[in-house]
Amino acid sequence: MSDVVITGLGLALPGAADAEQFWAAVVAGRSAVAPIDRFDPAPYPCARAAVLDAATEAATVGTIKPRLRKRMDRFCQLALSAARAALDDAGLDLQRHAEHTGSYVGNMFGGWDITEASMRGLCDRGYTAVSPYIASAWFPTAPQGQISIEWALKGFSKTVVADTASAALALGYGARAVAEGRAEVILAGGAEAPVTPYTYTFCATSGRLAGHTYRPGDDRADGFCVGEGAVLMTLERADAARARGATPLARFAGFASRHAPEADVFTPAGSAVLADALTAAMTEAGVDTVDYVALDAQGTADADKSELAAIRSVLGDVPLSTAKPVTGHLLGAAPAVDAAAAVLAIRHGAVPPVAGCDRPSDPSIVTGTPLLRPVRSAAFVSRGTDGTVAVGVLRAVADDTANRKETR
C-alpha cells in the first residue's frame, strides 16, 4: 500500500483511557474482565465481561457534553471519545482538513441502551415513553454520523459490519481510501458496547462465550468474555503527514481480505483461506516475515487450531500474541484493539503476552512476560462467522530492512 501512515491513536477501553494506560495493561497481561454488575448475569452462560471503570469513563465518555451524549448510544459515545483522542494525537488542524477527512468505523451490533429502556417504557406506559433519540442512536452507522457532525467532516466515510472482522475491514478499507486518494485523512477503527441485557443476549445465543475465562491459545480455551470500547486511528499519506510536520506512529503497509464458506471459517478447511490472506497482506507490505502475529483469538479449540495452522504454514515459528483478553473481546471492534497494541509494540520494542494463557497449546504463543525485542513489523489477523477473513500488516516507519519489495 503506497505509504499510508498512522499518525494518531485514540481509544476508550476497559482500564485504559489512553495509549499509555492500555500498553501498561497489555504488557502486564492484566485483564479488565470482571463480574457483570450492570444487570443480573445469572441467566446468561457467562457472568463476566469488561467495561470502563469510573475513572476511565470520566476521562473518555464523561468529557462529552450531556446534551450531546444523551443523543448517542454507548458504542457511539465510546467512538466519539476515541475519535477525539485520535485527532488530538495526530495534531490535525481540522479547519484545514475537514473537507477531505472521513471515517471508517466497524461494529457488529449497533447500540441498544436507549432502545431497551424505551421498549420497557412502551410496554408499561405507552408510546410517549419511547425516546425520540432512538432514531439516531441504535444503528451501526451512528458513530460515523456523530463523528462527521462533531467535526463537520465532509470526506469519504463508511461503516462496516462483518462480525468480529468488522474493524479489520474498516482499517484496511480506510487505509486503501487514503492510498487511492478518496480521502486525505481517515479515522478508522471500531466501537462496540455489548454489555447490555439485550445485546448480551446476542452474545449468549451465539454460543461463543466462555464459561468463565477468556484465554485464547490455552489448551483449556472455551470461548471469549466480551468487552466494550472503541479504538480509532488517524490514517493519512506519509508525504502529507510529513508536510504538516506530524510524527507517524507506524506504516499501515499491507492489507488483504478473503472469504471462506461460513461453515469452514473456524475449521481446518478455513486455514488455507487465512494463509492466503496473510500471504497477500505481507506481499503488499513488502515483507516475507513479521516480528509477531496478533491472533484472531476466537478462543475455542477448533478456531484457535485452524488459525495457528494457517500462520505456521506461512511463517513457520513466529511469536504469537493478542491483546484481546486484556479488554475482553470487543467483537466488531476487536481487530482494532490488536492493531493498537501492534502500534505500541513497535513503539516500545516488545511483544506482549497473552493474558490468561498459562497452558499454551503452541510454544510460539507469548505467555507470562513480554518478549523484549525490536518490533519492526506485525500482522493482525481477524475472522468473522460470516466467513470474512482479513489481515493487516503494520511496519515501523523507519524500517529499511532488506527484502523490501514494494508492490505498488
Next chain:
Amino acid sequence: MTVATGTYNQLHAVFVDLGVQPDEITPDAALRADLDVDSAELVEIVTRLAPVRVDGKALKAVRTVADLVAFLDNLA
C-alpha cells in the same frame, strides 16, 4: 411579548436542566436557530411538560419559546 409566567418558568427550568445557557432563553428565542433544539429534543421537552400525550406533528408550527409556551398552555 408577554407569556404565561407559570409555564414559562417551568420551561425555563427544563431548558437549563438540558444544558441551555440561561441568558439565551427568552420568549422570542428561536428553538432551532438560537437554542439548538432540534425536533428530537423538542419531543423530549414536551414529553416532560405536557399533561397529555402529544402528536409530534402538532409541534411543526412551534418555532419560538413563546410558541412552545402557548402550545403547552393550550394542552392544559
